[in-house]
Amino acid sequence: MGEFELIRNYFAAAPCAQTGEGVALGIGDDCALLTLPPGEQLAVSTDTLVAGVHFPEVCDPFLLGQRALAVSASDLAAMGAAPSAFTLALTLPSVDAGWLQEFARGLNVMAQTCSLRLVGGDTTRGPLSLTLTVFGHVPAGQALTRSAAQVGDLLCVGGDLGEGAGALALVLNQRTAPAAISETLLARYWSPQPQLALGQALRGKATAALDISDGLLADCGHIALASGVRLRIERERLPLSAALLGLLEKDAAQRAALSGGDDYVLAFTLPPEFLSGLLDAGWPIRVIGAVEAGQGVVLTDADGQDITPLTRGYQHFRETR
Amino acid sequence: MGEFELIRNYFAAAPCAQTGEGVALGIGDDCALLTLPPGEQLAVSTDTLVAGVHFPEVCDPFLLGQRALAVSASDLAAMGAAPSAFTLALTLPSVDAGWLQEFARGLNVMAQTCSLRLVGGDTTRGPLSLTLTVFGHVPAGQALTRSAAQVGDLLCVGGDLGEGAGALALVLNQRTAPAAISETLLARYWSPQPQLALGQALRGKATAALDISDGLLADCGHIALASGVRLRIERERLPLSAALLGLLEKDAAQRAALSGGDDYVLAFTLPPEFLSGLLDAGWPIRVIGAVEAGQGVVLTDADGQDITPLTRGYQHFRETR
Numbered sequence: 075m076g077e078f079e080l081i082r083n084y085f086a087a088a089p090c091a092q093t094g095e096g097v098a099l100g101i102g103d104d105c106a107l108l109t110l111p112p113g114e115q116l117a118v119s120t121d122t123l124v125a126g127v128h129f130p131e132v133c134d135p136f137l138l139g140q141r142a143l144a145v146s147a148s149d150l151a152a153m154g155a156a157p158s159a160f161t162l163a164l165t166l167p168s169v170d171a172g173w174l175q176e177f178a179r180g181l182n183v184m185a186q187t188c189s190l191r192l193v194g195g196d197t198t199r200g201p202l203s204l205t206l207t208v209f210g211h212v213p214a215g216q217a218l219t220r221s222a223a224q225v226g227d228l229l230c231v232g233g234d235l236g237e238g239a240g241a242l243a244l245v246l247n248q249r250t251a252p253a254a255i256s257e258t259l260l261a262r263y264w265s266p267q268p269q270l271a272l273g274q275a276l277r278g279k280a281t282a283a284l285d286i287s288d289g290l291l292a293d294c295g296h297i298a299l300a301s302g303v304r305l306r307i308e309r310e311r312l313p314l315s316a317a318l319l320g321l322l323e324k325d326a327a328q329r330a331a332l333s334g335g336d337d338y339v340l341a342f343t344l345p346p347e348f349l350s351g352l353l354d355a356g357w358p359i360r361v362i363g364a365v366e367a368g369q370g371v372v373l374t375d376a377d378g379q380d381i382t383p384l385t386r387g388y389q390h391f392r393e394t395r
Numbered sequence: 396m397g398e399f400e401l402i403r404n405y406f407a408a409a410p411c412a413q414t415g416e417g418v419a420l421g422i423g424d425d426c427a428l429l430t431l432p433p434g435e436q437l438a439v440s441t442d443t444l445v446a447g448v449h450f451p452e453v454c455d456p457f458l459l460g461q462r463a464l465a466v467s468a469s470d471l472a473a474m475g476a477a478p479s480a481f482t483l484a485l486t487l488p489s490v491d492a493g494w495l496q497e498f499a500r501g502l503n504v505m506a507q508t509c510s511l512r513l514v515g516g517d518t519t520r521g522p523l524s525l526t527l528t529v530f531g532h533v534p535a536g537q538a539l540t541r542s543a544a545q546v547g548d549l550l551c552v553g554g555d556l557g558e559g560a561g562a563l564a565l566v567l568n569q570r571t572a573p574a575a576i577s578e579t580l581l582a583r584y585w586s587p588q589p590q591l592a593l594g595q596a597l598r599g600k601a602t603a604a605l606d607i608s609d610g611l612l613a614d615c616g617h618i619a620l621a622s623g624v625r626l627r628i629e630r631e632r633l634p635l636s637a638a639l640l641g642l643l644e645k646d647a648a649q650r651a652a653l654s655g656g657d658d659y660v661l662a663f664t665l666p667p668e669f670l671s672g673l674l675d676a677g678w679p680i681r682v683i684g685a686v687e688a689g690q691g692v693v694l695t696d697a698d699g700q701d702i703t704p705l706t707r708g709y710q711h712f713r714e715t716r
Contacts, residue, residue, distance in 0.1 A: 103605075103621075105440040105476060107436045107474075112433070115430050117426035118480075118514065118515060124522075127520055159439075161441040165443055165524060196442050201521065220423075
């Protein structure tokens, strides 16, 4: 048995690789077999993370395992899908038992957090990279797409923005911060929490949704384009955490929130009548703007003046994603 | 728009990326949405191909696109699944429009051959590699697994063996052959034809099945282990093509058939009562042995003598798979 076959057996024995609801056949055959509840559709998303591009060449494998799965699971949250399973294609330059054990442990922790079962994949030799494909299910017709935002909807997000981008300088060891700040921000970077429950709670309410990965401005641009509307963002309403404001001046924190990416919180458009019910239920929803007639994204200051930056999107470690 | 975003849009516009039966939502949102016929299960398989490991660093991108999808689709054939969709995670060192166009053309041709629709994926910068995840569907309980071979079953294959391995020396330019031979073998290597229809025809008949990727001996070992039986292979029954026998001496051709891998024809165990009906229907099935009590794989000569080689499996370009 070759060392790569040993790795496959190792993952097959992982806690998150046990079969269960929705998984009729797991790792070990030519295909896995998944079942769907009657009347539901399968949601599928694939993401690749390459060493040196999407994460530092040298990083903690436990944190990498956690983060890789969280980033993928966030796409299920953005569709309002209930999580079910994932496959892992892992390319490694060599076999390092300690590295693998820690990576698998991180993967397991996030898999259990997200209720995702490992059902298959491939392990190959080559430059370090990961491709994860995640599966979820959603009642037919209830998935949250990007294309049905309506004029008059509120523009909302599911939590604080900018922490992922703020953490990046810490991740890359380009700067330091007091432990109270760095611990919070690094946790947000390495262990983002996919908003799977919020996504499902927004079914039948939100008219469009996605998870913020490229940066708020760029991602709102995706909704605007797909829905044929304009999204207005009010800068003073951007939710900024104490940790981020401890690291960055307010201006820089706002820029991180607008363009940084890596937040993996949901952004969505919501008819106003649904807001109070969701807030009463305790969902951490913040209104940051509104859907208007037009196209593109406009940023306004407290006086309603257009302050949309000329350059948008994301300019950082993940720029080639 | 960055160049990698342009690539994503390019694939989204490919002929094989159009939505249709089984695909409720294709490329462009956080997830694709697939539907399943009532009472069916989803079959899923993921394969990674790394440049310099699974295919030569320098190769024809059209052929690479064809082969990558064919290799993955073969796993659906091995489960008896009807093909539906696939995702492509493509990691590229740089953007070369000509390369991409040819790669996408090869992918399209095979996608249309296999009735597979491109529903999503990711495009990233990094060392060249591809991860494909394929989806099919199969009536619940009818998938062809590896674990139910029965003593008394026939051991069968779906076509000639050894051509993929025989072609490898030509692929790597380690030797040459007359055009009549090299054309046949190179076509087999670069454009294997997944036996999707045969796999579906074997539902309810074959007791175990897989596609031969690691080599006949190694792959039969997988069935023997999963089913708790012994598989006997009769060397003189190995189907060898005229092209392979034109390239290699009979001994070497038999070794290629036994250990070479890369054939992507189905190997399966079949209760004898089903054989004549399948042959009458025109399926290219060859009986190469039988299922016996015991364990492992045994190779016999024309006199029934055990000639099982001590070293099995695959020792070639794909050895780190």
